[in-house]
Amino acid sequence: MNVLESVRMSWRAITGHRLRSVLTVLGVVIGVGSVITFVTLGASLQAAIVGDVATSSPDIAATVGPAGGPEGGPGSAESIPVFTEHDIEQLQGIEGVDAVIPTGQVGIAGLEYRDDRIRWPAVTATTAASFDEDEFADGGPFTAGANETVLNPAAARMFERNVSAGDEITVEFAENDSRTLTVAGVLNESTGFAAVGGGGGTPAIYVPTDPFYTTTAESPATGERQRAYPQLTIRAASYEQVGAVEGPARDYLRNESDASQLKPASYEVSLTTNDALVEQIQGILSTFTNFITGIAVISLLVGAIGIANMMLVSVTERTREIGIMKAVGATRRDVVQLFLVESIILGVIGSVLGTVVGLAGGYAAAELIDLPVSFAPEWFAIAIAVGVGVGIVSGIYPAWDAARTDPIDALRHE
Amino acid sequence: MTDAAVELHDVRKTYRMGDQTVHALDGVSLTIGRGSYTAVMGPSGSGKSTLMNVVGCLDTPTEGVVEVDGVDVTELSDAERTGLRGDEIGFVFQTFNLMPQQTARENVELPMTFQGVGRSERRERATELLESVGLGDRMDHKPNELSGGQRQRVAIARALANDPAIVLADEPTGNLDSDTEADILALFEELNAAGNTILTVTHERLVAEHAERIVHLFDGEIEEIEEIAERRIAGEANR
Ligand SMILES: Nc1ncnc2c1ncn2[C@@H]1O[C@H](COP(=O)(O)OP(=O)(O)OP(=O)(O)O)[C@@H](O)[C@H]1O
Numbered sequence: 001m002n003v004l005e006s007v008r009m010s011w012r013a014i015t016g017h018r019l020r021s022v023l024t025v026l027g028v029v030i031g032v033g034s035v036i037t038f039v040t041l042g043a044s045l046q047a048a049i050v051g052d053v054a055t056s057s058p059d060i061a062a063t064v065g066p067a068g069g070p071e072g073g074p075g076s077a078e079s080i081p082v083f084t085e086h087d088i089e090q091l092q093g094i095e096g097v098d099a100v101i102p103t104g105q106v107g108i109a110g111l112e113y114r115d116d117r118i119r120w121p122a123v124t125a126t127t128a129a130s131f132d133e134d135e136f137a138d139g140g141p142f143t144a145g146a147n148e149t150v151l152n153p154a155a156a157r158m159f160e161r162n163v164s165a166g167d168e169i170t171v172e173f174a175e176n177d178s179r180t181l182t183v184a185g186v187l188n189e190s191t192g193f194a195a196v197g198g199g200g201g202t203p204a205i206y207v208p209t210d211p212f213y214t215t216t217a218e219s220p221a222t223g224e225r226q227r228a229y230p231q232l233t234i235r236a237a238s239y240e241q242v243g244a245v246e247g248p249a250r251d252y253l254r255n256e257s258d259a260s261q262l263k264p265a266s267y268e269v270s271l272t273t274n275d276a277l278v279e280q281i282q283g284i285l286s287t288f289t290n291f292i293t294g295i296a297v298i299s300l301l302v303g304a305i306g307i308a309n310m311m312l313v314s315v316t317e318r319t320r321e322i323g324i325m326k327a328v329g330a331t332r333r334d335v336v337q338l339f340l341v342e343s344i345i346l347g348v349i350g351s352v353l354g355t356v357v358g359l360a361g362g363y364a365a366a367e368l369i370d371l372p373v374s375f376a377p378e379w380f381a382i383a384i385a386v387g388v389g390v391g392i393v394s395g396i397y398p399a400w401d402a403a404r405t406d407p408i409d410a411l412r413h414e
Numbered sequence: 415m416t417d418a419a420v421e422l423h424d425v426r427k428t429y430r431m432g433d434q435t436v437h438a439l440d441g442v443s444l445t446i447g448r449g450s451y452t453a454v455m456g457p458s459g460s461g462k463s464t465l466m467n468v469v470g471c472l473d474t475p476t477e478g479v480v481e482v483d484g485v486d487v488t489e490l491s492d493a494e495r496t497g498l499r500g501d502e503i504g505f506v507f508q509t510f511n512l513m514p515q516q517t518a519r520e521n522v523e524l525p526m527t528f529q530g531v532g533r534s535e536r537r538e539r540a541t542e543l544l545e546s547v548g549l550g551d552r553m554d555h556k557p558n559e560l561s562g563g564q565r566q567r568v569a570i571a572r573a574l575a576n577d578p579a580i581v582l583a584d585e586p587t588g589n590l591d592s593d594t595e596a597d598i599l600a601l602f603e604e605l606n607a608a609g610n611t612i613l614t615v616t617h618e619r620l621v622a623e624h625a626e627r628i629v630h631l632f633d634g635e636i637e638e639i640e641e642i643a644e645r646r647i648a649g650e651a652n653r
């Protein structure tokens with residue numbers, strides 16, 4: 001029997017045994033759906049807890065300082081602009097790197113907001129990637145190339161009148177070089193910008209490197225004059241990847257980078273991470289990975305048993321039909337093929353619906369207990385594969401078994 | 415008759431129920447010639463259906479040899495026996511055994527589907543067969559929407575779908591009124607005249623007398639083989 005014919009016959013059998021088909025699909029929906037719901041709930045719980053613990057992003061700070069000295073933390077190194085745009089580009093190419101954020105100081109003479117002039121030594125030039133959307137109390141990050149600025153809360157408070165997003169402040173870059181910048185956003189209190197440590201108390205004013213950062217160096221790799229920074233923040237895509245990023249980044253910066261050639265001979269490039277935090281978060285992540293795997297395997301098992309049960313009962317109830325088919329000339333292969341196609345159709349319909357139901361269920365449950373919704377798609381794939389696979393095996397096994405004996409035995413089945 | 419369609423040699427079918435043994439067939443030897451028309455009679459439980467099932471390759475005897483077209487079917491593989499059932503033998507079950515979810519026409523198409531007959535051809539032939547058993551107006555009914563006699567006629571139409579050389583009919587007219595019964599018997603006579611071998615079970619002497627001979631079964635054994643001197647002809651009696 002050709003495949004088209006068996007698809008046609010199987011579809012006919014599915015619509016013919018409507019209640020049985022609906023129940024079987026329901027079995028698959030519940031099986032696949034519960035796996036996806038529980039895994040989504042676990043992943044969301046993980047995201048919530050990591051979010052609470054992770055007060056900063058998975059960052060690695062790169063600085064230069066005297067060799068042999070203590071590893072220079074952020075800000076402690078001398079401000080030698082050695083990291084070029086070329087270095088940034090190269091670092092961005094490393095697997096697992098989410099962003100490379102340069103920081104540098106731009107010396108200024110003063111600031112003015114509504115006739116209130118303050119003498120101020122410098123603003124911090126960086127890129128928009130250094131801010132998270134949820135770090136802002138007001139407004140958002142600045143746009144590269146625009147006359148915009150971002151203030152931390154201390155900076156917003158240091159004028160006579162509080163500054164908020166949308167206001168304009170005047171920055172006196174040099175004598176006779178004043179520019180009016182729009183405040184794109186004000187950070188919230190809890191934000192600790194790891195790269196400059198500009199959290200709570202000290203006022204910090206951030207401007208985009210383009211166009212305000214003007215310190216340059218000749219890049220040995222390209223021969224061009226490029227912007228050069230005293231410090232870079234290498235942000236990993238996740239906490240798990242911090243370790244994987246750190247090695248290649250260190251190798252590159254120490255051996256091949258422009259920085260390794262621009263720095264004084266007695267200095268070396270050092271990379272710093274918040275080891276305690278990274279370790280703690282990695283611990284949480286591995287605990288949760290085990291936890292999610294556990295609930296996924298259990299719900300997969302429960303789901304698989306449910307699916308197998310529905311299929312086995314449904315096909316066994318049709319033993320007589322298998323007897324009839326064999327009696328009128330169906331080979332065992334024909335019978336198995338029919339039930340295979342039928343199981344695939346039911347399994348796929350059930351899996352698709354189960355995925356939708358599972359996603360909706362996981363989403364609703366996470367929302368209900370106020371978790372940030374987070375998905376674990378690899379488990380969706382496993383749930384669907386197991387759902388369809390178990391459906392097929394438990395669908396064709398009884399058919400194959402019934403088609404093995406004399407038709408009269410199958411016909412006698414009640 | 416030199417050419418046998420079916421030959422049985424000392425066939426036994428024994429069921430063991432606890433310490434009780436039932437000999438459904440107890441040493442049956444029989445030759446059914448090609449193109450012959452044989453009726454089987456006997457009391458209830460005498461082994462008629464068991465005999466039909468064994469000849470139709472639906473059941474395997476406990477002992478003995480069953481030859482169809484000179485081939486010992488007890489030695490054949492499952493696939494080979496399926497092949498025989500598919501294109502050599504048409505079987506009318508005593509209990510009809512129709513697919514409950516399929517319409518009359520789909521039921522008749524079923525054996526052709528498994529033989530790989532194309533869709534339109536299948537449909538055409540099923541329609542033709544159902545019309546010949548007087549069910550032209552019930553093609554799209556499911557078995558549970560048909561009367562017992564109508565179901566029986568669907569089962570007959572299905573048995574004839576692949577134009578089988580051997581037609582095995584277990585009480586094919588058991589549920590029919592005399593007019594419809596005569597139609598079915600006429601159909602069998604027509605098939606027989608065209609060279610098909612027919613083996614039918616019946617409880618009614620009048621029906622059995624349409625055959626060339628009657629095999630009388632009793633307690634799983636052949637009691638007597640009776641040649642009919644003057645066959646009844648349904649076609650003439652009715653029309
Ligand atoms: N699966 C079985 N298990 C046990 N005994 C069986 C089985 N099938 C048939 N028998 C027995 O075999 C004997 C013959 O049964 P069979 O169905 O061949 O009778 P029959 O002649 O067709 O009767 P009827 O005229 O009532 O249809 C009966 O006594 C029956 O009880």
Ligand SMILES: [Mg+2]
Binds near residue numbers: 464508
């Ligand atoms: Mg019987």
